[in-house]
Amino acid sequence: MPDFLPSELVVTPKGGVYHLDICPDELAHKIIIVGDQDRVEVVSNYFDEITHKNQHREFACHTGLYQGKEISVVSTGIGTDNIDIVINELDALVNIDLETRNEKKEKVSLEIIRLGTCGILQNEIPIDSFILSTHALGIDNVGHFYERNVDIETQKLEKAIDEGVKLPKYIKPYLTKASEELNNKLDSAEIKKGITVTSSGFYGPQGRRLRLPLVENEMLDSFSDFEYNGHYFSNLEMECSALFSLGSSLGHKTTAICLGLANRRKKEFTKNYESKIIELIEYVLDKI
Amino acid sequence: MPDFLPSELVVTPKGGVYHLDICPDELAHKIIIVGDQDRVEVVSNYFDEITHKNQHREFACHTGLYQGKEISVVSTGIGTDNIDIVINELDALVNIDLETRNEKKEKVSLEIIRLGTCGILQNEIPIDSFILSTHALGIDNVGHFYERNVDIETQKLEKAIDEGVKLPKYIKPYLTKASEELNNKLDSAEIKKGITVTSSGFYGPQGRRLRLPLVENEMLDSFSDFEYNGHYFSNLEMECSALFSLGSSLGHKTTAICLGLANRRKKEFTKNYESKIIELIEYVLDKI
Known part of the structure; x- marks a missing residue:
């Protein structure tokens, strides 16, 4: 019996989380969140290399390397209702096995910095x-x-x-x-x-x-x-x-x-x- | 003395409302609002003529004619905090003179339909x-x-x-x-x-x-x-x-x-x- 049913945790066809539509290997563990989707690119322009880009609704995500550090920049849109979505889905990406729908034993603690x-x-x-x-x-x-x-x-x-x-x-x-x-x-x-x-x-x-x-x-x-x-x-x-x-x-x-x-x-x-x-x-x- | 100070009602350089960045003559009085910015174009594709298009953050607006009716489609993004922004700014566009910053004497009652x-x-x-x-x-x-x-x-x-x-x-x-x-x-x-x-x-x-x-x-x-x-x-x-x-x-x-x-x-x-x-x-x- 999985810990999380499909009605609670929707997984997209590509194997990503529902609103962000990111897969686990597309996310860094250092994350900068910004409200405005257009600011994601302003930040990722500083990266030495970009390894991933996607956008769904107001949620854009660029992942890359900046001076040897792997960083993701994610736009949240405006408001705490969007933060409810973003924080639950970022956590699911690292601490839930999206295939078996079980909580992972080893937990990841993300660093999430809002730049607003x-x-x-x-x-x-x-x-x-x-x-x-x-x-x-x-x-x-x-x-x-x-x-x-x-x-x-x-x-x-x-x-x-x-x-x-x-x-x-x-x-x-x-x-x-x-x-x-x-x-x-x-x-x-x-x-x-x-x-x-x-x-x-x-x-x-x-x-x-x-x-x-x-x-x-x-x-x-x-x-x-x-x-x-x-x-x-x-x-x-x-x-x-x-x-x-x-x-x-x-x-x-x-x-x-x-x-x-x-x-x-x-x-x-x-x-x-x-x-x-x-x-x-x-x-x-x-x-x- | 204006009714509304610049700190309460920010007007953009082109004379529009702050977040939506629409000017009064760019908005119809029949409005369809959708959550997802990508759905604005799906709706406006049905219009016989499109007279206005713009987007700022998660707020996209297309105005046009559909079978003789003037309609705007506006994306709100997710959540009631965004609705606070959209409804106050749509109202300001029709019921506040953005130049003098005074409430207009003749009020407009908009028709706003959420399609979600x-x-x-x-x-x-x-x-x-x-x-x-x-x-x-x-x-x-x-x-x-x-x-x-x-x-x-x-x-x-x-x-x-x-x-x-x-x-x-x-x-x-x-x-x-x-x-x-x-x-x-x-x-x-x-x-x-x-x-x-x-x-x-x-x-x-x-x-x-x-x-x-x-x-x-x-x-x-x-x-x-x-x-x-x-x-x-x-x-x-x-x-x-x-x-x-x-x-x-x-x-x-x-x-x-x-x-x-x-x-x-x-x-x-x-x-x-x-x-x-x-x-x-x-x-x-x-x-x-």
């Missing part, structure tokens, strides 16, 4: 900063469908946040830590650090009001003002919470480093996107 | 059925960020569902009706109807268990078993709740018609995807 863009929540963090996530706070709800196992220190911080920030009535936040091992690799003097807020949309769920009234207009300010034992919110985006929560539960190392495009407090926007994103790509490729 | 694929929740609904949504129940949380205004009958049904189905502890469902006017156009003897469940992921959030334990293993069965005053759950997918909730609050007509690819109860899968999706596209183009 974000909004900045603090006046003190300049536009165009590179921001490394110490934690992700999900105000999406993907993490709530899975059993979670977080340490006491993270639980305490989560509780302080839940009591300290202003959220709409039915929004319950969840906090997860990034991989310290990966963060040590990616850190340097020029890097800013803090807790990343992950939201389930771009407009109302990030406190932007267009024509529809919002349930809680002070949410964003309450994130910017929060402080607890030296922890504060640095930035806001749409993928980290599910990546860190599902990733760490599955035994993978996950973190995120994002370019701050906009300061949401000061209402300022970058004029240097094109050059700064290239700088961030080069920084990450050299550090991992 | 779904899982089936009832034994009695055959694989390959076309399923028209009477309501959408969101177990994502995008709707909870916006003020909602639902009629008493819908509130009663929402309460019965909240008490009658088994959800993880922190998941709070929200119910919205589809447009009756659009549903009357799309109905016929061959169509199945019911409440659509919209989830915030594909694996755990839809009750699929791979390597991670789920908080609630009986969620899917509890949807299939639910019945209240003749209402039952017909299908499960990832976009309708935010589409109907935000769409109706903004004054647009929204509904969804989906091809049932899999019966989640009977664990059966279609063998006719290619031909049936073409049949559904032809059906929708002729009815709207």
Whole structure:
């Protein structure tokens, strides 16, 4: 009896996972994920050799060698619902035998680094900063469908946040830590650090009001003002919470480093996107 | 003083909305939305004339004429976080003056029809059925960020569902009706109807268990078993709740018609995807 039925784990005709349509031998164990499918090629252009390329829907994957390191770049599309797909399928590729549908005995721990863009929540963090996530706070709800196992220190911080920030009535936040091992690799003097807020949309769920009234207009300010034992919110985006929560539960190392495009407090926007994103790509490729 | 600041409503260099990058004169008021970007061209191939094409990230838009009707086909990518982006930006295109950044006095009510694929929740609904949504129940949380205004009958049904189905502890469902006017156009003897469940992921959030334990293993069965005053759950997918909730609050007509690819109860899968999706596209183009 296989551990995973075809209704739970769909395998494509070429023997790949359902949405990504990648086969196990097409994936490296160091993975850079980006939201925008067009950014996959911008990263893989740095590779000395490309060994695999495919795309299905918004999921593009290029695998290759960069200075002797085997790396895959995978686009996730926007949002934590896509991260649910990507993280479960990357894990299935390395830790489930797709032919027998059984869990493998020897587990692989992937290194998954999100390289993205974000909004900045603090006046003190300049536009165009590179921001490394110490934690992700999900105000999406993907993490709530899975059993979670977080340490006491993270639980305490989560509780302080839940009591300290202003959220709409039915929004319950969840906090997860990034991989310290990966963060040590990616850190340097020029890097800013803090807790990343992950939201389930771009407009109302990030406190932007267009024509529809919002349930809680002070949410964003309450994130910017929060402080607890030296922890504060640095930035806001749409993928980290599910990546860190599902990733760490599955035994993978996950973190995120994002370019701050906009300061949401000061209402300022970058004029240097094109050059700064290239700088961030080069920084990450050299550090991992 | 403009109603909407540049930090809330970003306008692209060509004068379009931020993510879709469409300008007001490039959009028709009858809109078919599809999840998969590659399906946009499959639909627009039926047009007698194509007047506009563009793509940015997972958002492709083709506008044209089909038998004298002006129609746009827009891909949304996967998930309600993308629907938050698409519905707010489609509304901004017709109801906000992007130059002055003021709300227009005369409002446009768009017709937005999701043409998608779904899982089936009832034994009695055959694989390959076309399923028209009477309501959408969101177990994502995008709707909870916006003020909602639902009629008493819908509130009663929402309460019965909240008490009658088994959800993880922190998941709070929200119910919205589809447009009756659009549903009357799309109905016929061959169509199945019911409440659509919209989830915030594909694996755990839809009750699929791979390597991670789920908080609630009986969620899917509890949807299939639910019945209240003749209402039952017909299908499960990832976009309708935010589409109907935000769409109706903004004054647009929204509904969804989906091809049932899999019966989640009977664990059966279609063998006719290619031909049936073409049949559904032809059906929708002729009815709207």
